[in-house]
Amino acid sequence: MILLLGATGYIGSAFAAELASRGVAHRPVSRAEVDYTRFDALLGLLREARPSFLINAAGYTGKPNVDACETHRAETLAGNTLLPQTIAHACAAVGLPWGHVSSGCIYNGAKLRSGTGVVAIPDLTAAAVRPLVETRSPDLLGFTEEDSPNFSFRSPPCSFYSGSKALGEEGVAATGAAYVWRLRIPFDEVDGPRNYLSKIQRYPRVYDNANSISHRRDFVRACLDLWERRAPFAIYNVTNPGYVTTRQVVQAIERVLRPGRRFEFWENDAEFYRLAARTPRSNCLMDVSRLLSTGVRIRPVEEALEESLRTWRPEPPATPSAG
Amino acid sequence: MILLLGATGYIGSAFAAELASRGVAHRPVSRAEVDYTRFDALLGLLREARPSFLINAAGYTGKPNVDACETHRAETLAGNTLLPQTIAHACAAVGLPWGHVSSGCIYNGAKLRSGTGVVAIPDLTAAAVRPLVETRSPDLLGFTEEDSPNFSFRSPPCSFYSGSKALGEEGVAATGAAYVWRLRIPFDEVDGPRNYLSKIQRYPRVYDNANSISHRRDFVRACLDLWERRAPFAIYNVTNPGYVTTRQVVQAIERVLRPGRRFEFWENDAEFYRLAARTPRSNCLMDVSRLLSTGVRIRPVEEALEESLRTWRPEPPATPSAG
Numbered sequence: 117m118i119l120l121l122g123a124t125g126y127i128g129s130a131f132a133a134e135l136a137s138r139g140v141a142h143r144p145v146s147r148a149e150v151d152y153t154r155f156d157a158l159l160g161l162l163r164e165a166r167p168s169f170l171i172n173a174a175g176y177t178g179k180p181n182v183d184a185c186e187t188h189r190a191e192t193l194a195g196n197t198l199l200p201q202t203i204a205h206a207c208a209a210v211g212l213p214w215g216h217v218s219s220g221c222i223y224n225g226a227k228l229r230s231g232t233g234v235v236a237i238p239d240l241t242a243a244a245v246r247p248l249v250e251t252r253s254p255d256l257l258g259f260t261e262e263d264s265p266n267f268s269f270r271s272p273p274c275s276f277y278s279g280s281k282a283l284g285e286e287g288v289a290a291t292g293a294a295y296v297w298r299l300r301i302p303f304d305e306v307d308g309p310r311n312y313l314s315k316i317q318r319y320p321r322v323y324d325n326a327n328s329i330s331h332r333r334d335f336v337r338a339c340l341d342l343w344e345r346r347a348p349f350a351i352y353n354v355t356n357p358g359y360v361t362t363r364q365v366v367q368a369i370e371r372v373l374r375p376g377r378r379f380e381f382w383e384n385d386a387e388f389y390r391l392a393a394r395t396p397r398s399n400c401l402m403d404v405s406r407l408l409s410t411g412v413r414i415r416p417v418e419e420a421l422e423e424s425l426r427t428w429r430p431e432p433p434a435t436p437s438a439g
Numbered sequence: 440m441i442l443l444l445g446a447t448g449y450i451g452s453a454f455a456a457e458l459a460s461r462g463v464a465h466r467p468v469s470r471a472e473v474d475y476t477r478f479d480a481l482l483g484l485l486r487e488a489r490p491s492f493l494i495n496a497a498g499y500t501g502k503p504n505v506d507a508c509e510t511h512r513a514e515t516l517a518g519n520t521l522l523p524q525t526i527a528h529a530c531a532a533v534g535l536p537w538g539h540v541s542s543g544c545i546y547n548g549a550k551l552r553s554g555t556g557v558v559a560i561p562d563l564t565a566a567a568v569r570p571l572v573e574t575r576s577p578d579l580l581g582f583t584e585e586d587s588p589n590f591s592f593r594s595p596p597c598s599f600y601s602g603s604k605a606l607g608e609e610g611v612a613a614t615g616a617a618y619v620w621r622l623r624i625p626f627d628e629v630d631g632p633r634n635y636l637s638k639i640q641r642y643p644r645v646y647d648n649a650n651s652i653s654h655r656r657d658f659v660r661a662c663l664d665l666w667e668r669r670a671p672f673a674i675y676n677v678t679n680p681g682y683v684t685t686r687q688v689v690q691a692i693e694r695v696l697r698p699g700r701r702f703e704f705w706e707n708d709a710e711f712y713r714l715a716a717r718t719p720r721s722n723c724l725m726d727v728s729r730l731l732s733t734g735v736r737i738r739p740v741e742e743a744l745e746e747s748l749r750t751w752r753p754e755p756p757a758t759p760s761a762g
Contacts, residue, residue: 155528155614189592190606198610201521205478205528269512283513291478
């Protein structure tokens with residue numbers, strides 16, 4: 117039986133649905149039932165429930181966006197740094213393997229292979245980068261799990277959210293048998309406030325940049341596949357292979373959904389930060405070689421994007437919470 | 440046997456000296472010997488060493504001052520928030536009681552009893568406050584352990600240091616049998632970079648305000664007395680009873696040490712923050728009723744201050760590290 121923390125959240129609910137469709141016994145745990153942020157309560161739960169695996173999909177992302185993490189520092193650290201460490205300690209105390217949903221937003225930029233070596237590309241909004249992404253240049257490289265986070269408290273500047281997530285990974289990595297699954301910018305075919313494709317359609321103006329992104333169901337499938345295959349415990353970047361620019365996504369939306377409006381872009385980074393954002397945003401490309409090397413399969417980003425738009429549907433009405 | 444973490448630090452070394460003088464068996468543990476920031480390493484140590492008590496005097500205070508915590512966020516959180524939580528979890532896993540050196544710097548200001556109730560005094564630099572402190576007005580009240588921190592991530596603004604310490608207390612309080620000992624502005628008779636009386640003499644200008652302060656040896660004695668008396672596990676403010684203004688301290692230095700210079704004060708708060716400090720400083724008065732109610736005795740601040748200055752001596756040459 118698999119214990120699932122954060123089962124009612126955007127990613128947690130996808131884990132619950134995928135586990136159900138696989139016929140895997142699982143138990144969602146809500147904080148109202150067991151306050152798993154407390155070590156002794158969590159340890160008691162693990163000893164009583166005797167799960168074979170635990171998934172932590174709980175965390176604090178900020179509402180309506182990561183700017184809220186700048187002003188809700190205690191909640192951000194409690195959810196993204198202290199909670200994973202508490203889970204790591206409790207799992208280590210009983211020898212339970214587990215998986216933690218982390219974030220690729222602890223990186224910014226990408227890398228470029230040149231004649232003289234690999235150079236950092238700190239700014240993915242630059243016009244010069246777009247053709248490299250859109251032509252799938254093999255010289256454009258994403259960050260691997262061996263690269264240290266470069267958008268974190270140890271490598272400022274960063275957002276408070278990113279800093280808390282990077283520090284959370286450290287706590288997990290330092291203790292026991294755990295997967296760290298790095299999600300980035302989730303999307304799928306269900307319209308909703310956390311869906312990247314919905315966000316783009318709702319922004320008054322769009323921020324142009326390049327990114328690796330994660331189809332929500334593809335993400336949870338890949339995470340569960342890693343555990344089912346007993347892949348080595350490690351950090352894994354779990355994004356759909358390939359990269360997209362916001363312009364590519366906008367063009368796909370216009371082509372498939374025909375929204376009957378034109379999308380406007382911020383003139384440049386300076387305008388975006390002056391008018392629309394408070395804390396720096398992560399834009400980055402991720403390398404998924406490690407994930408693919410385990411034999412886990414995940415669709416290219418173009419395919420996941422196209423299918424999401426072709427099967428686009430409104431958010432279903434809220435159902436009673438599972439946990 | 441008592442395990443002592445952070446034994447070579449300013450407060451840890453005082454614990455080591457006091458334990459030695461009491462003839463209490465203790466073992467200083469350095470991170471080079473056992474990386475106690477890692478849960479599994481610490482748990483292994485506790486199971487092997489089987490101590491009767493543990494003292495955590497390790498933490499990150501920033502060098503040369505707390506401004507460094509603003510730019511060393513990962514180190515600050517790792518030392519002041521994650522480490523106490525890790526210790527709390529490991530001690531809970533083996534049922535070991537322990538004590539954590541926290542800080543009173545998670546408060547700012549004081550309280551004043553008036554005809555209509557108790558009002559907050561947010562600014563202890565105000566000239567109107569000084570006479571209340573210097574005449575020991577019974578209407579001037581310090582914060583008790585029941586008061587929530589008001590200089591923390593949950594109650595901004597605060598310094599990053601204060602935020603990390605307040606969040607660290609939460610992790611300890613949520614788990615098992617532990618003392619939280621709140622130190623404030625340590626001083627004693629040994630000249631040195633962490634000694635408040637040395638700092639005042641070295642500042643080009645002095646920042647005038649009112650504070651509760653802790654004589655270093657009095658502090659560790661009171662902490663150990665709490666454990667020896669088996670006082671209830673709780674948070675304790677551990678400062679010398681009473682309050683001082685910086686002007687009172689300066690006058691005592693001039694009177695006893697006769698330094699042959701005149702001390703200058705910053706004109707006001709705005710000038711201090713513009714020219715000398717980056718992050719907001721905590722100035723606060725602490726109530727020590729809970730400590731005294733246990734029967735533990737600690738000298739009034741005036742007495743500790745006077746004795747420190749009358750026995751003032753240079754820092755002894757460095758000795759090889761104990762841990």
